[in-house]
Amino acid sequence: MYNHNDNNPNRLPALFPFSSPPHSNPLSPSSDASNSLFKILQLNCHNSFNVTLSVLNTKSDSSILILQEPWINPHTLKLPIHSNWLCLLNHNHSPSSYQDKHHTCFLINKKYNSERIHPLPGGSRILSAVDINININKIQTIRFINIYNPPKNINVLPELDTWLNKFNNRKIPSFIFIDSNLHNKLWNPPNYPHSHRESKFLIKTCGQKGFKIISEKGVPTFLTKRSSPTTIDLTWANFLSQKLIHSCITSSRNHASPPSHPIKRLIKLEISNTPSTHLSPIHNILDKHLFNDYDLPSIETIHPHIINPWEDFSLPISNLNVKKEDIKAKVQSQIDQSKSNSEHLIFTDGSNIPKNGAGSAAILDNSTHFSCRINSSEKALAFKAEVQAVIIGLDIFINQHLSSPTSSISTPPINFFVDN
Numbered sequence: 001m002y003n004h005n006d007n008n009p010n011r012l013p014a015l016f017p018f019s020s021p022p023h024s025n026p027l028s029p030s031s032d033a034s035n036s037l038f039k040i041l042q043l044n045c046h047n048s049f050n051v052t053l054s055v056l057n058t059k060s061d062s063s064i065l066i067l068q069e070p071w072i073n074p075h076t077l078k079l080p081i082h083s084n085w086l087c088l089l090n091h092n093h094s095p096s097s098y099q100d101k102h103h104t105c106f107l108i109n110k111k112y113n114s115e116r117i118h119p120l121p122g123g124s125r126i127l128s129a130v131d132i133n134i135n136i137n138k139i140q141t142i143r144f145i146n147i148y149n150p151p152k153n154i155n156v157l158p159e160l161d162t163w164l165n166k167f168n169n170r171k172i173p174s175f176i177f178i179d180s181n182l183h184n185k186l187w188n189p190p191n192y193p194h195s196h197r198e199s200k201f202l203i204k205t206c207g208q209k210g211f212k213i214i215s216e217k218g219v220p221t222f223l224t225k226r227s228s229p230t231t232i233d234l235t236w237a238n239f240l241s242q243k244l245i246h247s248c249i250t251s252s253r254n255h256a257s258p259p260s261h262p263i264k265r266l267i268k269l270e271i272s273n274t275p276s277t278h279l280s281p282i283h284n285i286l287d288k289h290l291f292n293d294y295d296l297p298s299i300e301t302i303h304p305h306i307i308n309p310w311e312d313f314s315l316p317i318s319n320l321n322v323k324k325e326d327i328k329a330k331v332q333s334q335i336d337q338s339k340s341n342s343e344h345l346i347f348t349d350g351s352n353i354p355k356n357g358a359g360s361a362a363i364l365d366n367s368t369h370f371s372c373r374i375n376s377s378e379k380a381l382a383f384k385a386e387v388q389a390v391i392i393g394l395d396i397f398i399n400q401h402l403s404s405p406t407s408s409i410s411t412p413p414i415n416f417f418v419d420n
Helices: 002-007 049-057 157-167 197-208 262-272 281-287 324-340 382-402
Strands: 010-019 035-044 064-068 085-088 104-109 117-119 127-136 139-148 174-179 211-213 233-238 247-251 344-353 357-364 368-375 414-417
Touching: 035 049, 035 139, 035 174, 035 233, 049 064, 064 139, 064 174, 085 117, 104 127, 104 139, 127 157, 139 157, 157 197, 197 211, 324 344, 324 414, 344 382, 357 382, 382 414
Parallel strands: 035 064, 139 174, 344 414
Antiparallel strands: 010 035, 010 247, 064 104, 085 104, 117 127, 127 139, 174 233, 211 233, 344 357, 357 368
């Protein structure tokens, strides 16, 4: 999925020119400018942490992000926490597992007053809607509908039809943002003849409710090496909202992680020195967590000892220069020293028990812990369970110490204690 997104453009579906009134507006940005644009970004993140975080970290004047398939934390089942954005997941859906996670979300710039944001009833993990009070130039409210239509097995279009029958209001300027995964000659790129039968239902449903396509027709939004470029990400607007549109463009910015990022450079360098068939899972850990709150130049780089596949890696304990009977005392000394320096301690463990499956666990500072079963013993290795435990430890730390907007930028060191 992530490779697709490396080539996928995103859509800047609507820029609304509003003249700000003289008095202060709770939703409008605090700016002295006499004119402002309410900017919207629509993007499918393809479940990629890199892409989702790139969108959140981009210095943009977008007012709202309309995301499909954002990265969802597999432990909390929520989006990454970010100080600049208010996250809205459909409150009508409470996932009980990662497989039941949300596929759509709204991220609204925190410079807007949250009291003017009203999530709408109905919807599900693949359909959500929100009203935002604008109160500019006689425009009271704008409605945003976010839909993800999976490419296989699930057809969300009847759900969209049902939702519009209950809640559509032609007196409110409204937009539908959909990753349709559908082809039709109405929006296909030139010389792309394929058409899905379901696309006719989408056209009929939106048309009967007063919506028409405002996104660029024929401009590819999904690029892949396996087939011709296609247009599947669409934006629809009703009659009132069409009057507000300043422009609607498809951008070539794909929000993949920039090569210039220090951590990314480090990972690429390490991968180039590691056998391609034995990539370290630690690279994936680094790639999936937020490091911009740390002092990157001071991060200690540990260079692993790479053992050739033909070498015996069951090294004797003497290689550690510590006698086996002295290890427990040495570890206890390290723990005591870390505590005296007010440093964080994370203990992790992973196991694979035949017939019972694989599991992972982590505990932070002897107070916060989390454990989970990750798979059956036939589908998961003990090493995978160990690595997953480290990931859990990082998640606990981020949620405990980096989730608060008032958290200090200067964070004490983190010490991981693992058994292998």
